[in-house]
Amino acid sequence: MLSYRDVTKRYGNVVALKGVTLEFQPGKIHALLGPNGSGKSTLMKIALGLVKPDSGSVKVYDIDPLRDPIGARRLIGYVPEEVLIYESLTPSEWFSFVGSIYGMDKALLRERLDTLIRVFKMEEHMGKLGGELSLGNKRKVMLISALMKEPKVLILDEPFSGLDPEVARVLKEILRRKAEEGIVVFSTHILELAEAVADEITILHYGEVVARGPISELKGKKDLESYFMEVTGLSSELQELLKAL
Amino acid sequence: MSWKVIAEAIAKEASYRAQKEMSRRNLTIMTAGGILKYNIFIILILSFISGLTGLASFGGRDAVLYAAIPLFIIEIMLGTLSMALNLQAIISDELLEPIQHLPIRERELRRALSLLGIYWGGLALPFAMIPAGLISSMILSDPSIFAGYFAASITGMILSLALGYLVGSIGGRYTRSVSRRAISTLLWTILIGFGFFINFIMSTFFSTVGSDLGVLRIVPPLSFLHWDLPSSISSALTFAVSLALLTYGTSRFWRAAISPGEAAPVSLSWELSFGLKSILMKDFKIASRNPRMLAPLIVNSIALPLFLISSMIRGIEKLDIPVVLVLSISLGVLQATYSAYSSYLLDSSGARALYMLPMSRRKVASMKTLSILAFNSIPFILISIGLMQLGSIWASIPIYLIALTGSGYLNCLIYAKMLPKEPANWSVETFERWIITIIMMVQTTFFLSLLIVSQFLPIFALWLSSLSLVAVYGASLYLSHELRDEPL
Numbered sequence: 001m002l003s004y005r006d007v008t009k010r011y012g013n014v015v016a017l018k019g020v021t022l023e024f025q026p027g028k029i030h031a032l033l034g035p036n037g038s039g040k041s042t043l044m045k046i047a048l049g050l051v052k053p054d055s056g057s058v059k060v061y062d063i064d065p066l067r068d069p070i071g072a073r074r075l076i077g078y079v080p081e082e083v084l085i086y087e088s089l090t091p092s093e094w095f096s097f098v099g100s101i102y103g104m105d106k107a108l109l110r111e112r113l114d115t116l117i118r119v120f121k122m123e124e125h126m127g128k129l130g131g132e133l134s135l136g137n138k139r140k141v142m143l144i145s146a147l148m149k150e151p152k153v154l155i156l157d158e159p160f161s162g163l164d165p166e167v168a169r170v171l172k173e174i175l176r177r178k179a180e181e182g183i184v185v186f187s188t189h190i191l192e193l194a195e196a197v198a199d200e201i202t203i204l205h206y207g208e209v210v211a212r213g214p215i216s217e218l219k220g221k222k223d224l225e226s227y228f229m230e231v232t233g234l235s236s237e238l239q240e241l242l243k244a245l
Numbered sequence: 246m247s248w249k250v251i252a253e254a255i256a257k258e259a260s261y262r263a264q265k266e267m268s269r270r271n272l273t274i275m276t277a278g279g280i281l282k283y284n285i286f287i288i289l290i291l292s293f294i295s296g297l298t299g300l301a302s303f304g305g306r307d308a309v310l311y312a313a314i315p316l317f318i319i320e321i322m323l324g325t326l327s328m329a330l331n332l333q334a335i336i337s338d339e340l341l342e343p344i345q346h347l348p349i350r351e352r353e354l355r356r357a358l359s360l361l362g363i364y365w366g367g368l369a370l371p372f373a374m375i376p377a378g379l380i381s382s383m384i385l386s387d388p389s390i391f392a393g394y395f396a397a398s399i400t401g402m403i404l405s406l407a408l409g410y411l412v413g414s415i416g417g418r419y420t421r422s423v424s425r426r427a428i429s430t431l432l433w434t435i436l437i438g439f440g441f442f443i444n445f446i447m448s449t450f451f452s453t454v455g456s457d458l459g460v461l462r463i464v465p466p467l468s469f470l471h472w473d474l475p476s477s478i479s480s481a482l483t484f485a486v487s488l489a490l491l492t493y494g495t496s497r498f499w500r501a502a503i504s505p506g507e508a509a510p511v512s513l514s515w516e517l518s519f520g521l522k523s524i525l526m527k528d529f530k531i532a533s534r535n536p537r538m539l540a541p542l543i544v545n546s547i548a549l550p551l552f553l554i555s556s557m558i559r560g561i562e563k564l565d566i567p568v569v570l571v572l573s574i575s576l577g578v579l580q581a582t583y584s585a586y587s588s589y590l591l592d593s594s595g596a597r598a599l600y601m602l603p604m605s606r607r608k609v610a611s612m613k614t615l616s617i618l619a620f621n622s623i624p625f626i627l628i629s630i631g632l633m634q635l636g637s638i639w640a641s642i643p644i645y646l647i648a649l650t651g652s653g654y655l656n657c658l659i660y661a662k663m664l665p666k667e668p669a670n671w672s673v674e675t676f677e678r679w680i681i682t683i684i685m686m687v688q689t690t691f692f693l694s695l696l697i698v699s700q701f702l703p704i705f706a707l708w709l710s711s712l713s714l715v716a717v718y719g720a721s722l723y724l725s726h727e728l729r730d731e732p733l
Binding site for chain 1: 337512513514515516517518519520521523524526527530531534535592594595597598600601602603604605667668730732
């Protein structure tokens with residue numbers, strides 16, 4: 001279980017998270033929705049101990065990432081929104097390094113990588129330098145390095161951006177299978193994607209949870225976009241923006 | 246004035262990406278005061294060294310001329326070393342990418358790059374010569390000496406920035422071409438390592454031309470200290486060529502930096518490595534593909550210790566046992582001191598990916614120590630041969646290795662402690678330059694002093710160096726314990 005209790009985080013005068021209390025259970029795919037700057041990425045980074053909250057507590061299963069971030073990172077496979085990659089290393093060199101950090105067995109590493117490289121269609125790019133890869137392929141490298149150690153918790157920040165439809169379909173299937181045995185949380189701006197992939201949705205707005213639950217319960221008879229606009233109060237703002245065009 | 250804005254934006258962005266702190270982003274830094282403040286510590290150190298050298302003028306006017314040569318070469322050497330690291334930050338942090346699509350004239354970009362060079366250490370360079378010129382002109386009551394030193398120092402600064410950009414443009418952003426990488430690495434190594442061979446160059450030169458400086462009066466930097474027509478023409482030409490090189494170098498660098506990488510046929514076969522090998526290969530591959538980073542590593546790991554040891558071999562046939570042992574300890578410590586800094590800079594923008602992994606700072610330091618030992622394996626053999634040549638004492642080799650390992654680990658732990666807490670690029674902007682200067686200066690001064698003392702008080706120097714080695718291991722243990730659970 002990944003849980004947040006009354007978590008608050010400020011960057012100077014900006015409140016990124018305001019008393020957020022959440023629980024993500026295994027067995028479901030959780031989508032985090034929210035406008036830019038709503039606190040989605042901060043929430044994810046706190047689980048890895050990359051960002052320390054000003055108050056509140058967090059648990060990744062029985063590990064407190066604020067006290068033991070290294071332990072938390074062992075459990076979590078994380079893909080950030082920004083591309084983090086070594087420009088001068090090939091994907092195979094990077095995967096070798098990551099495998100060593102996790103102390104992965106040779107045979108296991110080879111077996112998992114063979115599968116992931118095939119399903120993400122990276123065979124032809126394994127000998128290229130990171131700087132030579134397209135944006136989509138860079139993201140695939142990050143996804144593979146997060147997935148290769150079979151993490152108990154998968155946290156993905158905008159994982160579908162830059163992926164072609166075929167690979168996006170593969171990723172959806174991977175998330176579905178991972179959710180059967182662990183926790184899967186991903187963020188997205190694309191409401192249709194959340195609707196298609198997630199079992200449960202959490203909507204953040206100005207650092208607060210404004211809606212949470214299974215998609216079917218949340219949207220009722222509306223479509224997800226209308227529901228999202230309503231709970232975030234963006235409907236009227238949108239009307240004004242459209243008028244200004 | 247848009248070139249100032251461009252330079253300021255790049256400098257602020259580099260600082261932010263490397264430190265993830267907002268402090269410098271809100272400041273206007275491209276003012277005379279801002280640039281001076283950024284460079285002040287190195288200015289003070291260079292002024293101290295230069296001022297001491299200037300005291301040689303009590304030996305007469307010839308001493309002023311002899312002093313100008315090493316100071317000029319030191320200026321060029323420091324300038325190119327600084328440029329190698331600056332350019333690495335510009336390229337790996339992709340600092341020019343956000344502006345490459347803006348309608349900016351190339352002339353403005355050239356100016357912005359020149360200003361960045363001055364901000365990132367260039368301003369300090371002339372202070373390798375100016376204080377010496379000032380003191381010499383006061384001692385000899387000759388203002389023309391100061392004018393000459395001043396002109397030579399400004400020319401030296403422009404020339405080193407120019408050479409930096411020019412050589413930096415050869416490698417481009419990244420290249421698969423082994424020959425281009427080799428040429429670029431060789432050029433950087435020659436430029437950066439030039440100063441370490443200064444004694445050899447000078448002694449060879451002077452043994453060829455004798456004590457008659459007549460031939461040299463038209464060669465920079467000595468041409469700047471003579472006011473006859475041929476010397477003045479030579480000085481003016483040197484200045485003009487340096488400026489032209491800077492113009493050419495900056496625009497060539499700009500084009501190379503924003504050009505896409507080379508499309509090259511890629512092998513479909515790939516291999517995985519495991520365990521220690523994969524950890525070592527990471528740094529080794531990065532270094533071999535980035536000449537700007539490989540060259541400082543080569544110079545720090547090979548040129549510096551070899552220069553020290555070769556000057557000892559040329560000076561004295563055989564050394565006493567205690568002196569060789571002090572030399573072994575000093576070499577090991579200094580070699581690791583300089584390599585540690587360069588090894589962290591290898592990660593540059595890729596370092597942000599490390600923050601996602603379950604790694605403690607101690608683990609990072611341990612991995613970097615292993616890299617240093619691997620990079621120094623060839624120098625280790627060469628130096629071991631040198632040490633045997635000097636003293637025929639087998640104990641000197643394990644002692645040298647113990648010093649190299651201990652100092653490497655301690656320095657890597659110090660840098661690991663200073664790393665930003667949030668994912669950030671590791672570049673020259675990550676570590677405060679004044680802290681790096683202190684770390685290097687303290688260790689260099691201490692162990693070079695020990696080497697000098699060992700000539701007169703060998704047992705005392707050996708006792709002190711052994712004690713310092715124990716202190717190095719003690720400090721390593723303490724820091725290692727402190728960082729064992731501290732996450733990256």
